[in-house]
Amino acid sequence: MNGAIADALPDIPRLYTAICEWLACVVYLLVVYRRVPQWRTGLVAAISLPCIIAIQCFDGAASLDFWVFGMLLAFAAMYLTVFLASGTTAREGLYITARAFVLAELVASLHWQIVTTPRAGTADGPWVEPGMIGGFVSWALPAIVLVVSYALCFGGAWAIERHNFSRVSSASPGRAATIGAVAITIVTFAMSNLSFITTNTPFSGQFGREVFYIRTLVDLCGYAILYAQQEQTRALQASAELNSIEARLQSEHQEYLQSKENIESLGRIAHDLKHQITALRAEVDPERVSAGFDGLEASVRQYSAQQHTGNPVLDVIITSKSQAAARRSITFTAVADGELLDPLSSMDIATLFGNALDNAIEATAPVTDPERRLIKLALYAHGNFTVIRVENYYESALSKDGEGNLRSTKADSHTHGFGVKSIRHIAAQYGGNVTIKTEDHWFTLTVLLPR
Incomplete structure (x- = not known):
């Protein structure tokens, strides 16, 4: 020293x-x-x-x-x-x-x-x-x-x-x-x-x-x-x-706008095709061709079917997600009272339901049993609350942190895994909360919003 x-x-x-x-x-x-x-x-x-x-x-x-x-x-x-x-x-x-x-x-x-x-x-x-x-x-x-x-x-x-x-x-x-x-x-x-x-x-x-x-x-x-x-x-x-959440919100809203435009276009096309099919039936009616027309009409009906929940934004989201589920051979059912969502902005509705259904489709797609490739959506009033429940079957292992947020299984985990966070963020804005329950390979996401 x-x-x-x-x-x-x-x-x-x-x-x-x-x-x-x-x-x-x-x-x-x-x-x-x-x-x-x-x-x-x-x-x-x-x-x-x-x-x-x-x-x-x-x-x-x-x-x-x-x-x-x-x-x-x-x-x-x-x-x-x-x-x-x-x-x-x-x-x-x-x-x-x-x-x-x-x-x-x-x-x-x-x-x-x-x-x-x-x-x-x-x-x-x-x-x-x-x-x-x-x-x-x-x-x-x-x-x-x-x-x-x-x-x-x-x-x-x-x-x-x-x-x-x-x-x-x-x-x-x-x-x-x-x-x-x-x-x-x-x-x-x-x-x-x-x-x-x-x-x-x-x-x-x-x-x-x-x-x-x-x-x-x-x-x-x-x-x-x-x-x-x-x-x-x-x-x-x-x-x-x-x-990241704000970017996801903007992305979901843009996706909604694009889906709305696509669905409206498909609706017009389907409407025109149905008139054309009617005209063709009046002119030609061989039995061996009739079956082909029936199949064509059924296909058109699939694209022309749209949801009518009482909320136009939710109609677009459910219609687009149901088509996405159908492309992956997933049975999607929805029972929804869209009028309950009137207090929510269109962007919040698109983000909340878009994230929830995207996560459900992503989790259900790998299920091997066709009878278990199921997604259920329910939107209803219970007392002083609006209840949004999305259920789906899954097979892969889930990883959650202490808050219930799903940990992303994707390679780029830093840019993914914000779906549930976005839903929680929106629910908190309206004084609500989000709960997640997993039991017997059934995943249940429940959002409670005060009415």
Whole structure:
């Protein structure tokens, strides 16, 4: 070490540092999305505490040359705790561990700064030192200060961070965010401990208490920067998701407009063909040709059949989706009172029913048994609610997150999987909610909208 610290104070006990590192990991385990059972989280957390304590005690007994490696070892122990107890990805685990490490450094430094603050009216001597203070015995005061300060600090961190992380779904941080978090952690730790290495820099403290002030403030700044980074990451993710949903809304609306135009054209063609067939029957009526005309008329009838639910937008959607289902040999039935959808905009109707029926067709198409290639749509009033229910049979395995959102099985999962999210988004706009139920290979999507 270059330079000596005047009036040097005792360093933070290794036991306290280990407890802070463990509690910081616990805080983030309580707020992040966990992919493992609770018993595994509890078991890993229980085993990691003595391991982190042992590493810190080993670091304290080693030489100063071993200090950097010892801190890396402590960081690795925290990383394994987070990674194994939550089941995160490697990148997400590294990102969370970086935040937990800075939080642990901040709380440990702040608590020890409080502990080593001089008593009032004295030049030195910590105010929580066992003995007579203010006329009463304070042997228990150090323990009380430790418990209270740790509870306040880590409880406050939990209250702040629980809004920064989703406990029901995981949006893994990108590579840039992870590298940034690790870089911030390294710089924060280096600057906060620079005075312990050398006092011969413009950023080092010369006196014991000054060193601890710098350490606490730098750790606080590092934690604030990491918090701001997480806020920015959340804002960017929310913006990207909203843009994707809005793009899907626009796409569904354009698809509706195109389908409406196509169906109207088919209706005109079918109407003209029926008149032509009638004229041909009046002129030629051989029995052997009659069967061909019957088949032609049945084919025309298939294209001329349109839904009449009482809502023109829903008529177009159901007609186009029923034709899409027929092309894939899927039996599609719909019983709908379209007048119940009057409060909804045409774009919302197109998006809600378009997404729901597209998902049903996509899931039913691979079913091998023709009798089970079924899709049912029901739209009806129940009490003070409008109920929209789409049911379909499926064979493939479904994957859902904690919110019930289907995880896309397509290769490009980043640009897919917004169907159910779009439906939830529309339902929430009208004060409704969405539920998903899977039982005996029947998938049921139910949307409740207040009337």
